[in-house]
Amino acid sequence: METKFIELKDSQVLYRPEPISFERDGVHVFVDGASPNWIAVDDRGAEILEWIDGRRTVGELRRLYAESRQVGWGKAWEDVHVFLREALRHGMLSDQPWDRPAYQGRDRYLQAGALKEFWIHLLQACNLSCSHCLVSSSPKGEKGLPTAFYKDMIDQAHALGARRFYFTGGEPFMREDIFDLIRHVTEVRDSELILLTNATLFHGKKREGLDSLKRDKIRFQVSLDGATALVNDKIRGEGVFEESSEGLRFLSGMGFPTSLTAAVTSVNLSDLESLPELAKELGARSVHLMWLHKRGRILEAPGQAFPSDGQLLALARRVKEKADALGVLFDNAASLLSRVNGQPGVKYDLGNLCWESLCLYMDGHVYPSAAMAGHSRLNLGDARRTTLESLWRESAVAQGFRLATVADSLSLRDDPFRFLTGGGDMEHSYFFSQNGKEGTLSGQDPYYPVYVELMKDIMAGLALEKARSFNNRSGFNSPVILHAMGEGSITCSEDAGDWLSGDGAPFVKTLHSNCVLSFDVEKPYRIIQKFYGAAAEKPQAELCCPVKYDAADVGHIPQDVLDRFYGCGSPIAAAQVKAGETTLDLGSGAGIDVFTAAKKVGPAGRAIGVDMTDQMLEVAQRCKPEVARNLGFDVAEFRKGYLEKIPVEDKTVDLVTSNCVINLSPDKSKVFAEIWRVLKDTGRMVVADIVADHSVPLNLQAHRDLWGECISGSLSEEEFLTGLERAGFYGITVLKKTFWKEVEGHKFFSITVRGYKFEKKVGCRYIGQQAVYLGPGKAFIDEEGHLFPRNETMEVYTDTAAKLSSGAYAGQFRVLGPDGSAVHVPAEAVAAGGDCCEGGACC
Secondary structure, three states: OOOOOOOOOOOOEOEOOOOEEEEEOOEEEEEEOOOOEEEEEOHHHHHHHHHOOOOOEHHHHHHHHHHHHOOOHHHHHHHHHHHHHHHHHOOOOEOOOOOOOOOOOHHHOOOOOOOOEEEEEOOOEOOOOOOOOOOOOEOOOOOOOOHHHHHHHHHHHHHOOOOEEEEEOOOHHHOOOHHHHHHHHHHHOOOEEEEEEOOOOOOOHHHHHHHOOOOOOEEEEEEOOOOOHHHHHHHHOOOHHHHHHHHHHHHHHOOOOEEEEEEEOOOOOOHHHHHHHHHHHHOOOEEEEEEOOOOHHHHOOOOOOOOOHHHHHHHHHHHHHHHHHHOOEEHHHHHHHHHHOOOOOEEEEEEOEOOOEEEEOOOOEEEOOHHHOOOHHHOOEEOOOOOHHHHHHHOHHHHHHHHOOHHHOHHHOOOOOHHHHOOOOHHHHHHHOOOOOOOOOOOOOOOHHHHHHHHHHHHHHHHHHHHHHOOOOOOOOOOOEEEEOOOOOOOOHHHHHHHOOOOOOOEEEEEOOOOOOOOOOOHHHHHHHHHHHHHHHOOOHHHOOOOOOOHHHHOOOOHHHHOOOOOOOOHHHHOOOOOOOEEEEEOOOOOHHHHHHHHHHOOOOEEEEEEOOHHHHHHHHHHHHHHHHHHOOOOEEEEEOEOOEOOOOOOOEEEEEEEOOHHHOOOHHHHHHHHHHHEEEEEEEEEEEEEEOOOOOHHHHOOHHHHHOOOOOOEEHHHHHHHHHHHOOEEEEEEEEEEEEEEOOEEEEEEEEEEEOOOOOOOOOOOOOEEEEOOOOOEEEOOOOOEEEEOOEEEOOHHHHHHHHOHHHOOOEEEEOOOOOEOOOOHHHOOOOOOOOHHHOOO
16 A cells, blocks of 8 residues: 655644444554545554544644553653554555545446456266256256367467466266367367366266376365264265265376365254364365355255354354364355455455456356356356357346446445455345345345454454464564554566556456455565576576675686676675674675685674575585585585574574565564564574665555565565564664665665664673763653653663663664673573563663
């Protein structure tokens, strides 16, 4: 989210939107439904937000905070300033009253430019007769249309942009031509295919056929409506549980991505709590709960009442808890998470039906979705007589769906979650609003309250996870935003184009129906590995910034390494490396900074490099013996790993460096926390990286090549420095800042930053020590809010005395012992005893 810089003068008045708020487990969540946007804060942050009313000034907020929290002026200034700055950056505060135009509906902002997915009901015939089947499939059902027709429809959908196809039925594997059709999608049209199946027919030649298919193009969603045979077979038929389980195990064993799906009824409600265990046993990567539609055979099934929202919510929570513990993805929660923690300001407005998705029924007619297939009132027309494009663009049904919008839903008009939920599922809204008549697309999804409560769970869960991992050993304890919408999420290039409507218009997206696929969290890593793997094999001069190393520092390094330097600064030169130190370079590439550090630390030190790219590590390892010969000693070593989980022990490193690599990480807060973890007490980090003048916009975040070129993943300078402070670093200093390049009107800079680690000790207490700030400023406020007027004697606890004696503040303070004499207090000298940091009161 791009925000302008606002100077926080005492006279500044701030404004907030009119968010709703809720509290769970001590976390306060504020939701701005009009955007949408949200933040989670602790009770101190909640109090500050409640005070902001468009009349109070920043100075008044500091006064109220000091009175409420019983803290001094310095601490009040520190805490309020930190919190307001973060809230402004995350778009939850403004220096102007909030005036946003009314949302006009999705048809004002979207265009039916291309299909993305195409569903095909291949047949109505099925070897099972499940009691809740939407289209009443059975062994006597229709067999579907000829192969040539389906291939032609696949070709037409592909020409309209579809790159993901779904085969459903009936049971797709009852068709003799199923493998021919599969190959037409995955090989001829090079597209992704999801097969919805009961997995009971995988015997003989079908197993051979499956073995010949592309694993990277095909996913299977297997249906079982119970975690035990006793429950499942009541719904799906005698012996089906064993057969489907064996089929799913077979698919997983062959390396196909698989998902286990169950339709929730009153019969299987309690049994489905164990679905994650069954998925784990059978090798499925995810589980998916399907809420019943008010359509099909379920309406005729005796004793299968629809579960209540409360029952569904309780089940979903238990399934998620078990799935998380087992490492199985719960698709329902993952889908909600992608919206809850998506980019702020993106409005989800109903489903993608007739915008990006269509369904071909087994009789040749086209419908908005698979759940609506065969319902005569929703028939777009006959694809045997009219082109798919014409039906999609011109049919009255399709146009009616595109005109539908959450803005027309009276029941959701004031609901702050409507743009996160997207208004719910259109199929459920339609069929539950029929009452024997034609349904309405603006009706309320009966499961809507379940979505909202699960979204609240996700919001609170993200915040609690951050709160638990917050570094309370550094002394920094200002109120912060525990989690803001979009933090840790990754923008995909496939989605960005849809969001960028330009001209200040809202970013509008539609919901996907039915099948939910896992998000590929490894994707950014693979993009970067591929990018820099190629740069290792063939040096690319255009990736280098204009950085010159001193010839005396790199004279011992082979040319192969120098040719593969892709940094944006010289952190080693600024780090004042000392003999005997242990250094760690993150994203070490071909090893230039590791080999430079090796010379400086000498034979008594160590120089470690960590990188995730095999090709770069191969160059470094190959050149390492030559460096050792040139130096006369060997202290360099290289390890493979990610910056978010550095393969180095706790508190073992004196200096951490990195050179234009932190911006490549999808989770920079974890990188900063890991750097703090591996540093020794009073150790330092000196990193060079690319930062932006403002937050990087969506179109640049999503650009594949710009990830490798240090643009897409860049933080703003403020975000970078704030991240270091939150991780626990103190004495943070920008040592160097130079302009790098401008991309689409956004300026990017190379900065070199230094920060120190100081860990609060058990045993910190007051023993009569004092500190005097020597200047040059009139006064000094540290990271903990301690105020030191120049040349005035201030009482300090043992930890503060030790911090002021070394690292960033050495030479700026005179620390006095109990007898008034000047002393130097090393960090390790803080004696064990009572913990003055208990309860958050650090010294």
